[in-house]
Amino acid sequence: MSPLIQMHGITKSYQLWKEDLMVVKWIDIEIHDGEFVSIMGQSGSGKSTLMNIIWMLDNPSTGTYIFNGRDVSWLTDDDQALIRRQNIGFIFQSYNLLPRTSALHQVVMPLIYQGVWKKERTERAIEALQKVGLANKINNLPNEMSGGQQQRVSIARALVTNPSIILADEPTGALDSKTGVEIMELLTELNKEGKTVIVITHEHEVDAFAKRHILLRDGNIVT
Ligand SMILES: Nc1ncnc2c1ncn2[C@@H]1O[C@H](COP(=O)(O)OP(=O)(O)O)[C@@H](O)[C@H]1O
Numbered sequence: 001m002s003p004l005i006q007m008h009g010i011t012k013s014y015q016l017w018k019e020d021l022m023v024v025k026w027i028d029i030e031i032h033d034g035e036f037v038s039i040m041g042q043s044g045s046g047k048s049t050l051m052n053i054i055w056m057l058d059n060p061s062t063g064t065y066i067f068n069g070r071d072v073s074w075l076t077d078d079d080q081a082l083i084r085r086q087n088i089g090f091i092f093q094s095y096n097l098l099p100r101t102s103a104l105h106q107v108v109m110p111l112i113y114q115g116v117w118k119k120e121r122t123e124r125a126i127e128a129l130q131k132v133g134l135a136n137k138i139n140n141l142p143n144e145m146s147g148g149q150q151q152r153v154s155i156a157r158a159l160v161t162n163p164s165i166i167l168a169d170e171p172t173g174a175l176d177s178k179t180g181v182e183i184m185e186l187l188t189e190l191n192k193e194g195k196t197v198i199v200i201t202h203e204h205e206v207d208a209f210a211k212r213h214i215l216l217r218d219g220n221i222v223t
C-alpha cells in the first residue's frame with residue numbers, strides 16, 4: 001500500500017532581514033496508515049514548522065508532499081483546508097478551546113463546518129465525549145474542567161469528524177506527568193483502533209509511547 005504521507009526534499013525557510021533562515025532541511029518522510037510515530041527534538045529544532053507543513057497549514061519552501069497518493073504541494077489553500085478537515089484531527093498543547101463554550105458545543109463545531117445536520121452532530125459529539133471519558137461533563141465550560149479534561153475535550157473535537165490521522169503538537173506539555181500519561185494512553189487506544197497517530201514532543205516520556213521515532217535536530221532528521 002502506498003504511504004499515507006510521503007515527503008521529499010522538504011525545506012522551510014523564513015526571511016529575516018536580508019538572509020533566509022532555513023529551519024527545516026531536506027526532509028524525507030514516509031508515514032503509513034495505522035502507524036504511531038513521534039517527531040522528537042529539542043525546542044527550536046523545527047518540529048512545529050514541520051507539523052504545520054504536514055497538516056497543510058503552511059506550505060514548504062521546496063519539496064514535494066504527497067498525501068494519500070495525491071500531490072498536495074500546489075493545491076490552493078481552500079483545497080488543502082478541505083483535505084485537512086476531512087482527514088486530520090489536530091491536538092494543541094494549549095487545547096485551543098473556546099471560552100464560555102460548553103464541551104458539547106466545542107465538539108459540535110467541526111461538524112457545523114462540515115454541514116452535518118443538528119441532530120446527527122449532537123449525537124456524534126456526545127459519542128466522541130463519551131469515548132474520551134467525559135460523558136458527565138458535556139455541559140461544562142473550559143474553566144470548569146481540569147487541564148486533562150480540557151485536553152480530552154480537544155481530543156473529542158479532533159475525533160468527531162472521524163479523521164484517519166490524529167496530529168498532536170506537545171499534547172501533554174501543559175499537563176502534570178500523571179495526567180500526561182493518561183492522555184498518551186488515550187492516544188495509544190485510538191491508534192489500536194486504527195488511527196494513524198503523529199505526536200511531536202521534546203519529552204522522552206511521551207516519545208516512549210510511539211512505535212516509531214523520528215528525531216529532528218536543527219531542522220534535519222537524524223536516525
Ligand atoms: N514565522 C517564523 N519566522 C522566523 N523564524 C521562525 C518562524 N517560526 C519559527 N521560526 C524559527 O524556526 C525554528 C524552529 O521553530 P519551531 O518549528 O517552532 O521549533 P520547535 O517546535 O521544535 O520548538 C526556531 O529557530 C524558530 O525561531
Ligand SMILES: [Mg+2]
Nearest residue numbers: 047048049169
Ligand atoms: Mg513547537
